[in-house]
Amino acid sequence: MFSRSSFLAKCATRNVSNVASRRFASTKSLKETLQEVIPAKQEQLKKLKTEHSQAVVGEVKVENILGGMRGLKAMLWEASVLDPNEGIRFHGLSIPDCQKVLPPAPGGKEMTAESMFWLLLTGQVPSPEQSRQLSAELAEKGELPEFVEKLIDSLPNTLHPMTQLGMGVAALNHDSAFQAAYERGIKKSEYWTYTLEDCLNLTAKLPALAARIYRNVYHPERSLPALDKNLDLVGNYSNMLGFGANEHLTEYLRLYIALHGDHEGGNASAHTSHLVGSTLSDPYISYSAALYALAGPLHGLANQEVLRWQMAMQKEIGDNITHDSIKEYLWKTLKSGQVVPGYGHGVLRNPDPRFIALQEFCKSRPELQSSPIIQLVQQTAEVAPDVLKEHGKTKNPYPNVDATSGCVLHHYGLTEFKYYTVIFGVSRALGALTQLVWARALGLPLERPKSYSMDALEKLIKN
Numbered sequence: 001m002f003s004r005s006s007f008l009a010k011c012a013t014r015n016v017s018n019v020a021s022r023r024f025a026s027t028k029s030l031k032e033t034l035q036e037v038i039p040a041k042q043e044q045l046k047k048l049k050t051e052h053s054q055a056v057v058g059e060v061k062v063e064n065i066l067g068g069m070r071g072l073k074a075m076l077w078e079a080s081v082l083d084p085n086e087g088i089r090f091h092g093l094s095i096p097d098c099q100k101v102l103p104p105a106p107g108g109k110e111m112t113a114e115s116m117f118w119l120l121l122t123g124q125v126p127s128p129e130q131s132r133q134l135s136a137e138l139a140e141k142g143e144l145p146e147f148v149e150k151l152i153d154s155l156p157n158t159l160h161p162m163t164q165l166g167m168g169v170a171a172l173n174h175d176s177a178f179q180a181a182y183e184r185g186i187k188k189s190e191y192w193t194y195t196l197e198d199c200l201n202l203t204a205k206l207p208a209l210a211a212r213i214y215r216n217v218y219h220p221e222r223s224l225p226a227l228d229k230n231l232d233l234v235g236n237y238s239n240m241l242g243f244g245a246n247e248h249l250t251e252y253l254r255l256y257i258a259l260h261g262d263h264e265g266g267n268a269s270a271h272t273s274h275l276v277g278s279t280l281s282d283p284y285i286s287y288s289a290a291l292y293a294l295a296g297p298l299h300g301l302a303n304q305e306v307l308r309w310q311m312a313m314q315k316e317i318g319d320n321i322t323h324d325s326i327k328e329y330l331w332k333t334l335k336s337g338q339v340v341p342g343y344g345h346g347v348l349r350n351p352d353p354r355f356i357a358l359q360e361f362c363k364s365r366p367e368l369q370s371s372p373i374i375q376l377v378q379q380t381a382e383v384a385p386d387v388l389k390e391h392g393k394t395k396n397p398y399p400n401v402d403a404t405s406g407c408v409l410h411h412y413g414l415t416e417f418k419y420y421t422v423i424f425g426v427s428r429a430l431g432a433l434t435q436l437v438w439a440r441a442l443g444l445p446l447e448r449p450k451s452y453s454m455d456a457l458e459k460l461i462k463n
């Protein structure tokens with residue numbers, strides 16, 4: 001028998017190939033589990049600092065400074081690592097591994113947001129009981145304060161849903177446990193527990209906030225159902241969006257939200273939350289800032305742009321869609337100086353495994369296979385890589401997750417694509433908030449890289 005802490009210490013230094021070995025029969029709560037795993041990680045950090053702080057892991061070239069820091073190994077991020085060819089691994093587990101071992105909701109097949117959150121936070125696969133325990137805790141904490149409801153209800157329905165989401169999340173910091181404790185004057189060693197409290201509260205409240213925005217903007221005539229204490233986080237979200245009766249869409253949302261949860265630390269949303277959090281801003285305002293990075297069309301908003309672009313393509317081509325007509329539309333987009341949304345990536349150099357997992361979901365359901373919008377997305381993915389290769393600019397001509405994430409929502413009737421990035425925003429909290437807990441548990445410092453002007457850079461090169 002091995003102890004969990006020694007197992008975690010080993011996991012920290014090498015990938016775990018035997019997925020089954022990640023199963024633990026435990027009745028511990030999330031906080032108790034974290035209390036157990038934190039000392040080994042603190043020890044690991046101490047060792048890295050004392051024994052290896054001068055080890056060189058890369059070099060900084062002028063192209064890195066001018067090229068958006070692409071490729072620089074410059075951040076610590078615990079929950080996931082992105083391999084350019086294989087894609088994302090969460091604590092060493094690939095997406096198919098996660099699909100095998102992470103518990104689904106009762107009666108469902110897809111992993112829940114809670115089980116992914118547990119894995120990201122602790123490095124352990126929760127038991128179904130632990131996952132359900134976390135669902136119950138989140139449902140208990142899920143209601144919005146009345147002033148936040150009033151704030152969201154007062155916004156014009158023409159304000160982009162992402163702007164509204166960021167405002168609601170920031171306003172929730174009114175009740176931040178971390179901020180209140182910091183003002184009281186707590187020890188650094190206690191930071192993580194208050195951060196965890198805020199992170200759980202925020203995760204719990206995101207569905208009610210995001211669903212309220214959807215209702216206000218698109219269906220003001222509807223009333224919002226109350227939180228169901230027996231449902232998982234996404235079950236409740238789907239219910240409050242008005243799709244609770246559609247088990248297929250609810251399952252898709254579970255998969256979507258688990259898969260989009262984390263993508264290592266350098267992506268713009270995760271990095272923003274990490275940067276803002278490093279000033280000891282509380283998790284609400286740190287994550288609010290992250291949402292505004294996610295809301296850019298080169299990042300999360302691309303999933304809205306993909307649907308808009310695919311619908312425009314469908315309108316222009318009409319019913320007779322062929323590979324040639326898609327090719328022509330792709331060239332038209334490129335020649336007009338626009339990017340093809342849903343293609344390319346800052347790190348990945350192969351098709352995104354999240355794209356593949358969502359496509360597999362489509363392939364497993366006959367009603368999705370015969371859906372015109374899903375067929376169009378699939379056909380586009382067959383044509384676009386060759387066109388992008390011929391165009392010759394992008395380092396990665398393959399589809400990323402945004403190329404396909406919206407079409408299933410559209411098929412099942414969630415057609416308001418300006419809302420899609422909000423769903424991404426509910427998901428990305430899982431990874432960004434996990435790192436805030438770890439940043440406080442490990443006592444990570446203020447993030448403050450060195451910058452140069454072009455004159456200063458030229459001087460540096462000469463010297």
Ligand SMILES: CC(=O)SCCNC(=O)CCNC(=O)[C@H](O)C(C)(C)COP(=O)(O)OP(=O)(O)OC[C@H]1O[C@@H](n2cnc3c(N)ncnc32)[C@H](O)[C@@H]1OP(=O)(O)O
Pocket residue numbers: 070297298299300302334338339340341342343344345346347393394395396400401402
């Ligand atoms: C969840 C996510 O955030 S996944 C990403 C979602 N974003 C998109 O799908 C938007 C479309 N894709 C892109 O704009 C880019 O591929 C990005 C932003 C994702 C990555 O950017 P980079 O790392 O700079 O990509 P790369 O190094 O390959 O770019 C080189 C050139 O190819 C161009 N390029 C990259 N992808 C594309 C594309 N899909 N269509 C057309 N041109 C592209 C870049 O604009 C750049 O052109 P430039 O030299 O004129 O500035």
Ligand SMILES: O=C([O-])CC(=O)C(=O)O
Pocket residue numbers: 262263266267268269346347400
């Ligand atoms: O990793 C990135 O830069 C973008 C991305 O796919 C994500 O954040 O999910």
